[in-house]
Amino acid sequence: MEPLDRDDDFPEIREGVRALCARFPGSYWRELDRERRYPEDFVRALTEAGYLACLIPEDFGGSGLPIAAAAAILEEIHGSGGNGAACHAQMYIMGTILRHGSEAQKRRWLPDIAAGRLRLQAFGVTEPTSGTDTLGLATTAVRSGGSYVINGQKVWTSRAEYSDLMLLLARTTPKDQVKKKGEGLSVLVVDLREALGTGLTIRPIRAMLNHATTEVFFDDLEVPAENLVGTEGRGFRYILDGMNAERVLIAGECIGDARWFVEKARTYASERIVFGRPIGQNQGVQFPIARAYAQSEAAALMVRRAAALFDGGRPCGKEANMAKLLAAEASWAAAEACLQTHGGYGFAEEYDVERKFRETRLYQVAPVSTNLILAYLAEHVLGLPRSY
Numbered sequence: 001m002e003p004l005d006r007d008d009d010f011p012e013i014r015e016g017v018r019a020l021c022a023r024f025p026g027s028y029w030r031e032l033d034r035e036r037r038y039p040e041d042f043v044r045a046l047t048e049a050g051y052l053a054c055l056i057p058e059d060f061g062g063s064g065l066p067i068a069a070a071a072a073i074l075e076e077i078h079g080s081g082g083n084g085a086a087c088h089a090q091m092y093i094m095g096t097i098l099r100h101g102s103e104a105q106k107r108r109w110l111p112d113i114a115a116g117r118l119r120l121q122a123f124g125v126t127e128p129t130s131g132t133d134t135l136g137l138a139t140t141a142v143r144s145g146g147s148y149v150i151n152g153q154k155v156w157t158s159r160a161e162y163s164d165l166m167l168l169l170a171r172t173t174p175k176d177q178v179k180k181k182g183e184g185l186s187v188l189v190v191d192l193r194e195a196l197g198t199g200l201t202i203r204p205i206r207a208m209l210n211h212a213t214t215e216v217f218f219d220d221l222e223v224p225a226e227n228l229v230g231t232e233g234r235g236f237r238y239i240l241d242g243m244n245a246e247r248v249l250i251a252g253e254c255i256g257d258a259r260w261f262v263e264k265a266r267t268y269a270s271e272r273i274v275f276g277r278p279i280g281q282n283q284g285v286q287f288p289i290a291r292a293y294a295q296s297e298a299a300a301l302m303v304r305r306a307a308a309l310f311d312g313g314r315p316c317g318k319e320a321n322m323a324k325l326l327a328a329e330a331s332w333a334a335a336e337a338c339l340q341t342h343g344g345y346g347f348a349e350e351y352d353v354e355r356k357f358r359e360t361r362l363y364q365v366a367p368v369s370t371n372l373i374l375a376y377l378a379e380h381v382l383g384l385p386r387s388y
């Protein structure tokens, strides 16, 4: 079967990532998935190859590549049947320090993150009682001498067990004492190595997919005041600043998934013979695959557009949100078409379809749910009344 056209941007990077991923085939991911284990070897290989430091400027030891290159890396990982969720946050969480941290903080953390000596890939925003309503979060950070004392709880804090540092969003001024509702939250870097057992507890959550996600509890945890990023009270703005990058990168993963499903489906549809002919000869089998292909290629264009605007330093909230929305929908359509094409075998572990199906479903909900993107577009782009 003729291979499908591939994107032609960053050919060497794409080739390199594909070669690396070939060392981690479906059997590798299946085994980890079964036991809900963390892909240590894969993450180490990506780190050593420098891919996770691609967005860190060269001054701090990274390769200073554009976001389009980072999206291509994640796309290739997912397009190879793997999953970048174990480490994608190492690429972009540091952006908050890069954009809003002091010079001393950048020098202290970024070179070690770039070298992979330090993992900053845990992001503590979501809480059980506030969920999507980030401004309603209840975890507090109270200044006491040279420290902040943290109390509260986070949920779905992914990779906390495999990270040295966590970027934490906590309330430093009570909600009823702030002038504007977006104020009063602050970003702190928590050193998990010091915090574990001295006010911080991590509890894994067994989930539908292998995602190393956890609940985190803070009980009078002391964090040095020098770990505050930027100005106290402005943390929500800093987190929002990082969201376009996250949306573009996650959209890249969705495109990789979509392409993997389409490739897998068209191959199977050509080879599986039922009623004396390939099942792919039936339009009822062809059309969902063709539709998913069209959806994923269209979404890929939006991802490219969003990345180009981001890399050009131009506003891209609209495009980054649409890229994430369309790419997540495309990957889900492709997952559905692929599973259906495989009939009963789609449910068998050894085809990897059911694993990828579970994995790609996440993008309808996290890191931002589809409804919240639609609400953003409705309000901020289409000028409709605010719904919440």
Ligand SMILES: Cc1cc2nc3c(=O)[nH]c(=O)nc-3n(C[C@H](O)[C@H](O)[C@H](O)COP(=O)(O)OP(=O)(O)OC[C@H]3O[C@@H](n4cnc5c(N)ncnc54)[C@H](O)[C@@H]3O)c2cc1C
Binding pocket: 122, 123, 124, 125, 126, 127, 130, 131, 132, 133, 155, 156, 157, 158, 159, 207, 211, 213, 362, 365, 366, 367, 368, 369, 370, 371, 372, 375, 387, 388
């Ligand atoms: C595997 C996994 C990993 C995650 N990793 C992280 C992480 O590392 N760090 C982190 O901070 N968070 C993480 N999250 C959390 C994730 O970002 C949230 O689950 C997500 O933002 C939704 O929040 P919620 O689950 O509380 O849903 P809720 O806010 O309770 O929403 C439930 C449903 O209601 C809908 N809804 C809510 N409000 C509205 C509204 N106003 N209009 C329309 N629809 C609405 C939502 O779209 C959603 O479908 C992760 C989640 C999962 C499942």
